[in-house]
Amino acid sequence: MIRCVLAVAALLFTPLTVVAALLFTSLTVVLPAQALDREARLAEASAAYATALAEPDRDARLAGFARAQRGFASLVEDGVATAPLYVDLGNAALQAQDRGTAVLAYLRALRIDPDDRTARQNLAHVRGRLPTWVPRPDEAEGFAGFFDDRLLPRVWRGRGAAIAFLLAALAVVLSVRERPGSWRGVALLGFVVWAVLLGSTLVDAGGDRPLAVLVAAETEARSADSALAPRALPEPLPAGVEVDLLEEREAWARVRLANGRDVWVRRSHVARVDVFADSGPSTPVSG
Numbered sequence: 013m014i015r016c017v018l019a020v021a022a023l024l025f026t027p028l029t030v031v032a033a034l035l036f037t038s039l040t041v042v043l044p045a046q047a048l049d050r051e052a053r054l055a056e057a058s059a060a061y062a063t064a065l066a067e068p069d070r071d072a073r074l075a076g077f078a079r080a081q082r083g084f085a086s087l088v089e090d091g092v093a094t095a096p097l098y099v100d101l102g103n104a105a106l107q108a109q110d111r112g113t114a115v116l117a118y119l120r121a122l123r124i125d126p127d128d129r130t131a132r133q134n135l136a137h138v139r140g141r142l143p144t145w146v147p148r149p150d151e152a153e154g155f156a157g158f159f160d161d162r163l164l165p166r167v168w169r170g171r172g173a174a175i176a177f178l179l180a181a182l183a184v185v186l187s188v189r190e191r192p193g194s195w196r197g198v199a200l201l202g203f204v205v206w207a208v209l210l211g212s213t214l215v216d217a218g219g220d221r222p223l224a225v226l227v228a229a230e231t232e233a234r235s236a237d238s239a240l241a242p243r244a245l246p247e248p249l250p251a252g253v254e255v256d257l258l259e260e261r262e263a264w265a266r267v268r269l270a271n272g273r274d275v276w277v278r279r280s281h282v283a284r285v286d287v288f289a290d291s292g293p294s295t296p297v298s299g
Contacts, residue, residue: 050087054097057083061104077108085113095125102134112227112251112283114138119225119254119285138252145247147271149254176206221256223285224267226277233275237264244275257284 064076102117121131180202230248255267
């Protein structure tokens with residue numbers, strides 16, 4: 013009996029099982045500690061933002077908003093990618109006069125949650141503050157805004173079209189066996205939704221182009237991928253301009269402005285909106 017107990021104990025307390033137990037214990041301690049650390053950092057960033065709002069001195073106020081921005085950005089870099097956090101980051105960046113990061117954060121919030129009203133309103137506000145000569149996306153409403161690829165990617169619209177077609181076909185079958193009037197109405201509605209979704213998917217030729225934002229304070233638009241190429245625009249593009257990323261070539265990127273014009277810009281001045289494209293908002297640079 014004693015030998016059996018000792019044999020079982022020897023099996024239970026092998027080096028492998030001891031290491032596994034230590035790893036499990038460390039995880040149960042580290043994970044809650046990480047959660048508490050993130051909560052503390054979020055509270056610290058929120059407090060810095062609130063303090064900056066009440067600060068009468070302009071320089072101190074900007075410094076406070078910049079500190080809050082860094083706090084929110086550090087959480088994003090840790091993988092806490094939520095729409096409310098991106099909205100907080102955008103608000104802090106906007107107050108810190110970092111318009112590029114603000115637009116990027118609002119667009120990322122809308123990519124996660126297209127129904128986030130605060131992100132949508134703040135994005136419209138920032139767009140309205142851009143110089144009048146800068147091309148900007150149309151503030152589309154209704155179907156045009158709903159089918160904007162920035163908020164509803166083409167792959168989702170394609171799946172929605174397939175589902176609408178199947179439901180419409182099912183309604184047609186049921187209309188033959190059941191009450192024709194009501195089911196025919198459902199079938200008609202399904203086919204209309206299918207046609208609209210499918211049409212928007214086919215017409216949207218730019219759906220596969222990544223959306224990006226110019227995050228540098230000023231970005232010179234060139235006619236080719238060279239610093240010696242002629243300027244494509246008389247003035248530099250300001251931070252916060254939304255573009256379609258068409259091509260990346262070494263230190264340069266070819267982008268399409270909202271008016272359809274293609275220009276070349278420094279690659280380091282461009283940040284993709286795709287939430288998983290990088291670890292966080294790019295740091296603006298000058299030039």
